[in-house]
Amino acid sequence: MKSLFRLYRFLIPYRIPSVIALLLLFAMVAADLLIPHLTQRIIDQGIGAGDLEVVITTAMFMAGAALLSAAFAIANNYLSVSISMAFGADLRSAMIRKTQSFSFANLDTLQTGKLIVRSTSDVNAVQMIVMLSLRILTRAPIWAIGAIILLVITSPRLAPIMAGAIPLIILLVWLFGRRAQPLFLIVQQRLDRLNIVLQENLAGVRVVKAFVRSQRETTRFEAANDELMTGTINVARLMAVFSPIMLLLLNLSITAAVWLGGKTALSGGMTVGEVVAAINYLSFALFPILMLSGMLGPISAADASARRILEVLDADTLPRRDDGAVITHQQGRIVFENVSFSYPGETSEAVLRDISFVAEPGQIVAIVGATGSGKSTLIHLIPRFYDVNAGRITFDGVDVRDFDPAVLRRMIGIALQETVLFTGSIADNIRYGRPDADDEEVRAAAKTAQADAFIQGLPEGYATMVGQRGVNLSGGQRQRIAIARALLIKPRLLILDDSTSALDIETEIKLQDALDALIASARRAITCIIVAQRISTVLLADKIIVLDHGQISACGSHQQLLQESSVYRDIYRSQLGELSAAEGETHE
Numbered sequence: 001m002k003s004l005f006r007l008y009r010f011l012i013p014y015r016i017p018s019v020i021a022l023l024l025l026f027a028m029v030a031a032d033l034l035i036p037h038l039t040q041r042i043i044d045q046g047i048g049a050g051d052l053e054v055v056i057t058t059a060m061f062m063a064g065a066a067l068l069s070a071a072f073a074i075a076n077n078y079l080s081v082s083i084s085m086a087f088g089a090d091l092r093s094a095m096i097r098k099t100q101s102f103s104f105a106n107l108d109t110l111q112t113g114k115l116i117v118r119s120t121s122d123v124n125a126v127q128m129i130v131m132l133s134l135r136i137l138t139r140a141p142i143w144a145i146g147a148i149i150l151l152v153i154t155s156p157r158l159a160p161i162m163a164g165a166i167p168l169i170i171l172l173v174w175l176f177g178r179r180a181q182p183l184f185l186i187v188q189q190r191l192d193r194l195n196i197v198l199q200e201n202l203a204g205v206r207v208v209k210a211f212v213r214s215q216r217e218t219t220r221f222e223a224a225n226d227e228l229m230t231g232t233i234n235v236a237r238l239m240a241v242f243s244p245i246m247l248l249l250l251n252l253s254i255t256a257a258v259w260l261g262g263k264t265a266l267s268g269g270m271t272v273g274e275v276v277a278a279i280n281y282l283s284f285a286l287f288p289i290l291m292l293s294g295m296l297g298p299i300s301a302a303d304a305s306a307r308r309i310l311e312v313l314d315a316d317t318l319p320r321r322d323d324g325a326v327i328t329h330q331q332g333r334i335v336f337e338n339v340s341f342s343y344p345g346e347t348s349e350a351v352l353r354d355i356s357f358v359a360e361p362g363q364i365v366a367i368v369g370a371t372g373s374g375k376s377t378l379i380h381l382i383p384r385f386y387d388v389n390a391g392r393i394t395f396d397g398v399d400v401r402d403f404d405p406a407v408l409r410r411m412i413g414i415a416l417q418e419t420v421l422f423t424g425s426i427a428d429n430i431r432y433g434r435p436d437a438d439d440e441e442v443r444a445a446a447k448t449a450q451a452d453a454f455i456q457g458l459p460e461g462y463a464t465m466v467g468q469r470g471v472n473l474s475g476g477q478r479q480r481i482a483i484a485r486a487l488l489i490k491p492r493l494l495i496l497d498d499s500t501s502a503l504d505i506e507t508e509i510k511l512q513d514a515l516d517a518l519i520a521s522a523r524r525a526i527t528c529i530i531v532a533q534r535i536s537t538v539l540l541a542d543k544i545i546v547l548d549h550g551q552i553s554a555c556g557s558h559q560q561l562l563q564e565s566s567v568y569r570d571i572y573r574s575q576l577g578e579l580s581a582a583e584g585e586t587h588e
């Protein structure tokens with residue numbers, strides 16, 4: 001329950017309406033509890049004494065109490081629904097705000113599927129309990145306590161029945177809770193699993209079809225679905241036994257009250273009205289406990305949901321730094337000083353070891369190496385998608401960890417390995433990092449990225465809509481839009497992570513020439529770090545860094561590396577065939 005209570009802080013902005021809702025509850029319970037007392041009066045002083053006037057006036061009081069109770073209930077329902085919906089909306093917004101500040105390490109642990117479940121069905125479960133707290137969950141105990149007090153006052157002789165029934169009910173609820181809690185947790189975990197399978201299945205539906213694996217995916221989904229069903233059935237089975245037992249206990253208590261009350265009334269120890277009122281009070285006291293016990297399931301589920309929501313809200317993200325460094329005259333000089341890095345996790349090995357190099361302002365630095373050698377990891381450290389474990393990276397002499405992440409990232413234009421485009425027009429996508437850029441600037445960036453020609457050829461040019469994940473564009477077209485997007489922010493450092501892999505050689509050469517021209521003509525230096533699989537992409541780079549199993553195995557220009565690095569020569573040979581005679585002369 002601790003997690004659930006921690007989320008109640010989201011009610012603070014609604015404390016006044018919440019207090020009003022609770023006051024309305026008290027008023028409602030008071031009106032309800034008046035009715036057994038009035039019933040007693042009608043029976044004893046009206047019917048028993050043959051006084052019609054008492055019958056009529058008391059009946060009018062009863063109708064008044066019932067009307068008031070209904071009016072309070074309507075006002076309370078109205079308030080509690082509005083408060084809980086606002087609470088849910090605030091909670092969802094807080095979660096989305098938090099995920100926006102997630103580092104890549106956070107995203108590694110809380111993947112998309114999990115985040116979606118947490119910000120939808122988990123929030124709904126908690127929101128439901130908040131609404132019930134302002135209604136039935138609070139009303140039930142007040143009702144029960146009020147009824148017990150009135151029962152003891154009006155019919156002390158029947159109080160022992162209550163004294164026997166209540167501990168028994170509490171014991172049963174406790175036993176049920178202990179048994180049910182783990183079952184509810186299992187259901188939540190299985191729901192999580194089902195959502196992840198579903199999300200993977202839908203996101204990868206094209207691959208599934210291409211590999212004719214629909215059967216496998218259906219089986220995988222059905223397995224997760226069946227597991228969820230079994231879990232839910234286990235909970236339902238427990239409820240199926242528990243609820244009737246509780247009802248039996250309630251009915252037995254009332255039977256005992258009728259029996260004992262009847263006997264006492266016959267011997268003159270109680271009036272008929274007192275017996276009727278006592279039976280009413282007894283059901284008023286026991287019924288809420290029964291109702292609350294039925295809520296144990298949703299409460300346990302909501303507590304599990306709250307725990308999962310808190311995992312998101314409490315995640316350790318890169319803090320915003322208002323006191324972070326600011327560089328007024330940016331040069332774009334990047335220095336790696338003995339950088340080592342391993343991904344978070346106890347068993348993970350170092351992915352980068354002792355990396356040192358300098359990218360001077362205006363230089364094009366290429367990083368090559370076998371797949372998995374750590375190229376993407378290396379460039380992800382510059383905008384602080386992850387922080388280094390040892391050594392440091394400086395941007396114009398300032399350790400990147402001294403910047404506010406947003407300030408640092410505004411100086412860096414990056415086209416990531418996986419191209420993600422958003423629903424919207426092509427122009428919107430290019431403008432993503434700089435929404436105020438004018439059409440000319442958008443077009444200039446697209447021209448450099450070799451995207452202008454194909455965009456102009458589309459039916460609506462720059463206004464053409466891009467589908468979810470850019471499905472209506474080719475891989476190479478999406479890559480070029482991503483490069484234009486990175487260029488448009490006029491970065492001091494441009495990072496292209498294998499961003500030209502889907503381009504044909506001719507387009508790639510044109511892109512390289514355009515980038516060269518841009519770098520040469522830029523008023524302020526643009527440093528460029530290019531990760532590449534293809535040697536042809538890096539031939540013109542000022543400096544090529546060869547990564548091998550997370551370490552720099554060589555560094556220099558193409559010609560230097562041909563002479564000095566066997567790893568580089570191997571990559572060269574495997575891609576471009578045997579070395580030409582001229583190149584062969586220069587090395588051993």
Ligand SMILES: Nc1ncnc2c1ncn2[C@@H]1O[C@H](COP(=O)(O)OP(=O)(O)OP(=O)(O)O)[C@@H](O)[C@H]1O
Nearest residue numbers: 108343351369370371372373374375376377378417
């Ligand atoms: N988010 C992650 N969590 C844990 N390990 C990771 C993560 N991303 C990459 N790795 C591991 O780090 C190593 C280097 O990966 P990286 O993506 O940097 O290589 P790369 O040289 O860019 O490969 P490629 O050319 O195939 O893109 C790999 O062994 C990979 O398994």
